[in-house]
Amino acid sequence: MQLSPSLFTGGIRVGAFRVPRSRASRSHREMREEINAALEPILYGAYQDSYQIRxxxxxxxxxxxxxxxxxxxxxxxxxxxxxxxxxxxxPGDEVISVGNSDISTTGAIRQCGALPVLCDVQASDYTMDPQLVEALINERTRAILPVDLHGHPADVKSLRAIADRRQLNIVEDAALATGARDHGRPVGAFADVTMFSFAPFKPLGSAGNGAMLVTDDAALAERIRLLVGYGHDPSGETAPGRQNYIEEGYNVPLDGLQAALVLTKLPQLPAWTAKRRAIAAALERGLAGTSAVTPRFRPESEPTFRSYAITVAGSSSQGSDRQLELYQGLRAAGIEAVIHYAPPIYDYSIYADTFPNIDHLPVTDRLARQYVNLPVTPELTAEEVEYMIEATGKILA
Ligand SMILES: Cc1ncc(COP(=O)(O)O)c(C=O)c1O
Structure with a gap:
């Protein structure tokens, strides 16, 4: 059977954008030999090779x-x-998180049987406002789940002080922040557990799905391993016929093919992060004279940029006409802009009963009507960045 390319792309013409959201395939081509060598033992070697590479x-x-x-x-x-x-x-627990994230954040909380309690975010870097957290804590609160949105480190050091005082866990969603640092350390340093995603559009992407959970706590790591691996008691491993399950777990490890790809790409992460930061700095400088508002960061924060999320000042309070105008204008100019994390999570129909009449998140509300994300990938050229600046300026003028 002859496989047509449209079978793989759902009929979408790939490469149609002059400035696309991702050019990972270009980096993959440059690393072709290394990547193929890493995949080889998984496809043609012993089955244990897959476990070893993970x-x-x-x-x-x-x-x-x-x-x-x-x-x-x-x-x-x-x-x-x-x-x-x-x-x-x-069940019965509450977890404080934000309303401008992926549904995975609130979904994970609810799937545990717990209730997400949403905190507003800072207008400067779009992450959880630590000043507002304490007022949301009650006797049912068990954890805080901040999100490093777009790759911007949430102020987890401030959240740590609150969590320690109130005996709460911090699970940090750094899905978009692989490579970002805060207070001189990689993001995650102040959380109990941190999640990094390897989905293809993330700063360190696989070719499918993938993620890493990182922790300094040995007991937490062991419990995570147990849940990831069926709940199988690892101490029963060597005794034939004596295997034991000490938990009803899941079977959700990263598969070996993705692990091999991510492992091969990992040494490039610092250089790619530097490139992302340089592109963001160029966009910030280039957009300074326009009506676009660019993100601002704490001095200790060293974000990475999955994309460059600007907001369009002057959006009307009822509508999002300026936002759509910029988004459509950029796309017409061949720039694959997106509008991420809008509407806010609580506007999804699945949450109609979870967050009825929610009205205490004015910044989240406003940002959702104003965000437009410009592509940032380490493969972008200086000319392409310049082209984005020019196009954005023209549309906003
Ligand atoms: C902020 C955030 N958290 C979590 C996720 C979920 O990650 P994954 O796609 O690896 O399931 C995403 C995915 O886009 C995300 O943007």
């Missing part, structure tokens, strides 16, 4: 994140759920 990725990633333990998981979505379960979150 373990090698876990060790290398833990080292990169300066953490004691890392567990490779099938996706960020299931990893967040596993992290919360490993922290003991269950």
């Amino acid at each position: 373990a090698a990725l876990e060790r290398a990633f833990a080292e990169e994140m300066q953490a004691r333990h890392a567990v490779a998981v099938h996706s960020g979505t299931i990893a967040l759920f596993i992290a919360l379960r490993a922290c003991g979150i269950g």
Whole structure:
């Protein structure tokens, strides 16, 4: 059977954008020999090779994140759920999170049987406002789940002080922030568990799904491993006919093919992050004279940029006409702009009963009507960045 390319792309013409959201395939082509060599033993070697490569990725990633333990998981979505379960979150508990994220964040909380309690965000970098957290804590609160939106580190050091005082766990959603640093350390340094996603559009992407859970806590790491691996008692491994299950777990490890790809790409992460930061700096400078508002960061924060999320000042309070105008104008100019994390999570129909009449998140509300994301990928050229600046300026003028 002859396979047509449209079978793989759903009929969408790939490469149609002059400035696309992702050019990972270009980097993959440059690394073709290395990548093929890493995939080889998984496809043609012994079955154990797959486990070994996953373990090698876990060790290398833990080292990169300066953490004691890392567990490779099938996706960020299931990893967040596993992290919360490993922290003991269950029915009747409350977890404080944000309303401008992926549905995976609130989904993970609810799938544990717990209730997400949403906190507003800072207009400067779009992350959880630590000043507002304390007022949301009650006797049912068990954890805080901040999100490093677009790759911007949430102020987890401030949240840590609150969490320690109130005996709460912190599960950090760093899905978009692989490579970002805060207070001189990789993101995740102040959380109990941190999740990094390897979905294809993330700063360190696989070719499918994938994620890593990182922690310094050995007991938490063990519990995560147990849940990821069927709940199988690892101590029964060597006794034939005596295997035992000490938990009803899941079977959601990262698969070996994705692990091999991510492991091969990992050494490039610092250079790619530097490139993303340089592109963001160029966009910030170039857009300074326009009506676009660019994100602002704490001095200790060293974000990475999955995309460059600007907001369009002057959007009307009822509508989002300026936002759509910029989005459509950019797309017409061949720039694959997107509008991420809008509408806010609480506007999804699935949450009509969870967050009825929610009205205490004015910044989240406003940002959702104003965000437009410009593509940032390490493969972009200086000319392409300049072209984005020019096009944005023209549309906004
Ligand atoms: C902020 C955030 N958290 C979690 C996830 C879920 O990650 P994954 O796609 O690996 O399941 C995403 C995915 O886009 C995300 O953007």
